[in-house]
Amino acid sequence: MVRVKQQNYVSALTAPSLPARFADVVLGINGLQPYQEFHTNPSFKTLKNGARRNKAKKPPYLVSEIQKAYGADGLAQTGAGQTIGILIDRFPKDSDMAAFWKANNVPQSLSNIEKVRVVKKIPVKPQGEESLDAQWTSGMAPNAKIRIYASGNLSFTNIDKSLQKSSTISRPNQILSSFPLA
Numbered sequence: 001m002v003r004v005k006q007q008n009y010v011s012a013l014t015a016p017s018l019p020a021r022f023a024d025v026v027l028g029i030n031g032l033q034p035y036q037e038f039h040t041n042p043s044f045k046t047l048k049n050g051a052r053r054n055k056a057k058k059p060p061y062l063v064s065e066i067q068k069a070y071g072a073d074g075l076a077q078t079g080a081g082q083t084i085g086i087l088i089d090r091f092p093k094d095s096d097m098a099a100f101w102k103a104n105n106v107p108q109s110l111s112n113i114e115k116v117r118v119v120k121k122i123p124v125k126p127q128g129e130e131s132l133d134a135q136w137t138s139g140m141a142p143n144a145k146i147r148i149y150a151s152g153n154l155s156f157t158n159i160d161k162s163l164q165k166s167s168t169i170s171r172p173n174q175i176l177s178s179f180p181l182a
Contacts, residue, residue: 063104063139079141085172087162092131100135119152
Protein backbone atom coordinates (compact mmCIF):
# COMPACT_ATOMS: atom_id res chain seq x y z
CA MET A 1 0.00 0.00 0.00
CA VAL A 2 1.27 3.46 -0.97
CA ARG A 3 -0.19 6.71 0.37
CA VAL A 4 -0.12 9.78 -1.90
CA LYS A 5 -2.19 12.97 -1.59
CA GLN A 6 -4.16 11.51 1.33
CA GLN A 7 -5.17 8.44 -0.69
CA ASN A 8 -4.07 4.83 -0.42
CA TYR A 9 -3.11 2.91 -3.56
CA VAL A 10 -2.24 -0.71 -4.16
CA SER A 11 1.21 -0.82 -5.71
CA ALA A 12 3.32 -3.51 -7.35
CA LEU A 13 6.64 -3.98 -5.58
CA THR A 14 8.35 -5.82 -8.45
CA ALA A 15 8.08 -5.73 -12.24
CA PRO A 16 5.27 -7.91 -13.63
CA SER A 17 6.04 -11.06 -15.59
CA LEU A 18 4.11 -13.72 -17.48
CA PRO A 19 4.97 -17.21 -18.68
CA ALA A 20 6.71 -17.16 -22.10
CA ARG A 21 3.76 -18.90 -23.77
CA PHE A 22 1.74 -15.64 -23.44
CA ALA A 23 4.40 -13.45 -25.11
CA ASP A 24 2.63 -13.45 -28.50
CA VAL A 25 -0.78 -12.42 -27.16
CA VAL A 26 -0.03 -9.93 -24.36
CA LEU A 27 0.97 -6.45 -25.50
CA GLY A 28 1.56 -4.96 -22.05
CA ILE A 29 0.64 -4.89 -18.41
CA ASN A 30 -0.50 -1.42 -17.39
CA GLY A 31 -1.97 0.31 -14.38
CA LEU A 32 0.11 -1.32 -11.66
CA GLN A 33 1.37 2.07 -10.43
CA PRO A 34 -1.84 4.16 -10.48
CA TYR A 35 -0.49 6.69 -8.00
CA GLN A 36 1.99 8.14 -10.53
CA GLU A 37 0.72 11.08 -12.52
CA PHE A 38 1.94 12.91 -15.61
CA HIS A 39 1.95 16.69 -15.72
CA THR A 40 1.86 19.10 -18.61
CA ASN A 41 4.10 22.14 -18.93
CA PRO A 42 1.83 25.07 -17.95
CA SER A 43 4.34 27.67 -19.20
CA PHE A 44 3.96 26.68 -22.87
CA LYS A 45 2.42 29.41 -24.99
CA THR A 46 0.49 28.54 -28.13
CA LEU A 47 0.94 30.42 -31.38
CA LYS A 48 -1.70 33.16 -31.41
CA ASN A 49 -3.58 34.40 -34.42
CA GLY A 50 -1.49 36.93 -36.31
CA ALA A 51 1.81 35.87 -34.72
CA ARG A 52 4.64 36.18 -37.23
CA ARG A 53 8.27 35.38 -36.92
CA ASN A 54 10.73 38.21 -37.44
CA LYS A 55 13.59 36.25 -39.00
CA ALA A 56 13.86 32.94 -40.79
CA LYS A 57 14.98 30.04 -38.62
CA LYS A 58 13.93 31.82 -35.41
CA PRO A 59 10.94 30.91 -33.19
CA PRO A 60 8.09 30.58 -33.66
CA TYR A 61 9.09 27.99 -36.25
CA LEU A 62 6.92 27.14 -39.20
CA VAL A 63 5.95 23.64 -40.30
CA SER A 64 7.95 24.13 -43.50
CA GLU A 65 11.09 25.00 -41.48
CA ILE A 66 10.81 21.89 -39.32
CA GLN A 67 10.20 19.72 -42.38
CA LYS A 68 13.29 21.19 -44.04
CA ALA A 69 15.41 20.76 -40.89
CA TYR A 70 14.60 17.03 -40.90
CA GLY A 71 14.95 16.59 -44.65
CA ALA A 72 11.21 16.01 -45.01
CA ASP A 73 10.45 18.93 -47.31
CA GLY A 74 9.35 17.83 -50.74
CA LEU A 75 8.17 14.39 -49.58
CA ALA A 76 5.06 13.08 -51.27
CA GLN A 77 3.68 11.63 -48.00
CA THR A 78 0.91 13.74 -46.46
CA GLY A 79 -0.53 11.28 -43.97
CA ALA A 80 -3.34 10.29 -46.35
CA GLY A 81 -4.99 7.07 -45.22
CA GLN A 82 -3.45 7.27 -41.74
CA THR A 83 -5.06 7.89 -38.37
CA ILE A 84 -2.92 9.39 -35.63
CA GLY A 85 -4.11 9.08 -32.03
CA ILE A 86 -3.08 11.68 -29.45
CA LEU A 87 -3.39 10.79 -25.74
CA ILE A 88 -3.73 13.93 -23.61
CA ASP A 89 -5.84 15.25 -20.73
CA ARG A 90 -7.94 17.88 -22.55
CA PHE A 91 -8.91 19.06 -26.01
CA PRO A 92 -7.11 21.90 -27.81
CA LYS A 93 -9.04 25.06 -28.59
CA ASP A 94 -10.39 25.07 -32.12
CA SER A 95 -9.29 28.70 -32.54
CA ASP A 96 -5.69 27.78 -31.62
CA MET A 97 -5.73 25.04 -34.23
CA ALA A 98 -7.12 27.34 -36.95
CA ALA A 99 -4.60 30.09 -36.11
CA PHE A 100 -1.69 27.64 -36.34
CA TRP A 101 -2.86 26.30 -39.71
CA LYS A 102 -3.36 29.82 -41.06
CA ALA A 103 0.07 31.03 -39.89
CA ASN A 104 1.66 27.95 -41.51
CA ASN A 105 -0.41 27.86 -44.71
CA VAL A 106 -1.47 24.32 -43.81
CA PRO A 107 -4.52 23.09 -45.75
CA GLN A 108 -6.21 21.60 -42.70
CA SER A 109 -9.68 21.81 -41.18
CA LEU A 110 -11.44 20.90 -37.96
CA SER A 111 -13.38 18.20 -39.82
CA ASN A 112 -10.13 16.20 -39.85
CA ILE A 113 -9.89 16.30 -36.05
CA GLU A 114 -11.96 13.82 -34.02
CA LYS A 115 -12.30 14.43 -30.29
CA VAL A 116 -12.89 11.33 -28.16
CA ARG A 117 -14.00 11.89 -24.58
CA VAL A 118 -12.47 9.13 -22.41
CA VAL A 119 -14.06 10.28 -19.14
CA LYS A 120 -17.11 12.44 -18.44
CA LYS A 121 -15.35 15.51 -17.06
CA ILE A 122 -12.73 17.11 -19.31
CA PRO A 123 -11.00 20.34 -18.18
CA VAL A 124 -11.89 23.18 -20.54
CA LYS A 125 -9.00 25.58 -19.97
CA PRO A 126 -6.15 24.72 -22.36
CA GLN A 127 -2.62 24.49 -20.99
CA GLY A 128 -0.73 24.38 -24.28
CA GLU A 129 0.56 20.83 -24.56
CA GLU A 130 -2.70 19.59 -26.07
CA SER A 131 -2.57 22.34 -28.69
CA LEU A 132 1.11 21.74 -29.43
CA ASP A 133 0.57 18.03 -30.06
CA ALA A 134 -2.49 18.46 -32.26
CA GLN A 135 -1.15 21.47 -34.19
CA TRP A 136 2.17 19.93 -35.14
CA THR A 137 0.74 16.49 -35.85
CA SER A 138 -1.93 17.92 -38.15
CA GLY A 139 0.58 20.32 -39.69
CA MET A 140 3.17 17.66 -40.52
CA ALA A 141 0.57 15.16 -41.78
CA PRO A 142 -2.24 17.39 -43.11
CA ASN A 143 -4.16 14.55 -44.76
CA ALA A 144 -4.12 12.21 -41.76
CA LYS A 145 -7.15 11.82 -39.54
CA ILE A 146 -6.24 13.12 -36.05
CA ARG A 147 -8.06 11.49 -33.13
CA ILE A 148 -7.57 13.16 -29.74
CA TYR A 149 -8.31 11.01 -26.68
CA ALA A 150 -8.95 13.37 -23.72
CA SER A 151 -8.48 11.59 -20.39
CA GLY A 152 -9.51 14.40 -18.00
CA ASN A 153 -6.23 14.14 -16.12
CA LEU A 154 -2.89 12.45 -16.64
CA SER A 155 -3.11 9.74 -14.00
CA PHE A 156 -1.88 6.34 -15.17
CA THR A 157 -5.40 5.01 -14.66
CA ASN A 158 -6.91 7.53 -17.08
CA ILE A 159 -4.05 7.17 -19.57
CA ASP A 160 -4.74 3.41 -19.50
CA LYS A 161 -8.41 4.17 -20.20
CA SER A 162 -7.29 6.24 -23.20
CA LEU A 163 -5.17 3.38 -24.50
CA GLN A 164 -8.08 0.98 -24.06
CA LYS A 165 -10.44 3.40 -25.84
CA SER A 166 -7.96 3.81 -28.70
CA SER A 167 -7.88 0.04 -29.20
CA THR A 168 -11.68 -0.22 -29.41
CA ILE A 169 -12.42 2.68 -31.81
CA SER A 170 -10.86 1.81 -35.18
CA ARG A 171 -7.28 1.65 -34.00
CA PRO A 172 -5.00 4.54 -34.99
CA ASN A 173 -1.93 3.75 -37.10
CA GLN A 174 0.23 5.72 -34.65
CA ILE A 175 -0.28 6.96 -31.09
CA LEU A 176 1.36 10.11 -29.74
CA SER A 177 1.72 10.98 -26.09
CA SER A 178 4.07 13.65 -24.81
CA PHE A 179 3.94 14.53 -21.15
CA PRO A 180 6.75 14.54 -18.59
CA LEU A 181 6.68 12.82 -15.23
CA ALA A 182 6.94 15.41 -12.48
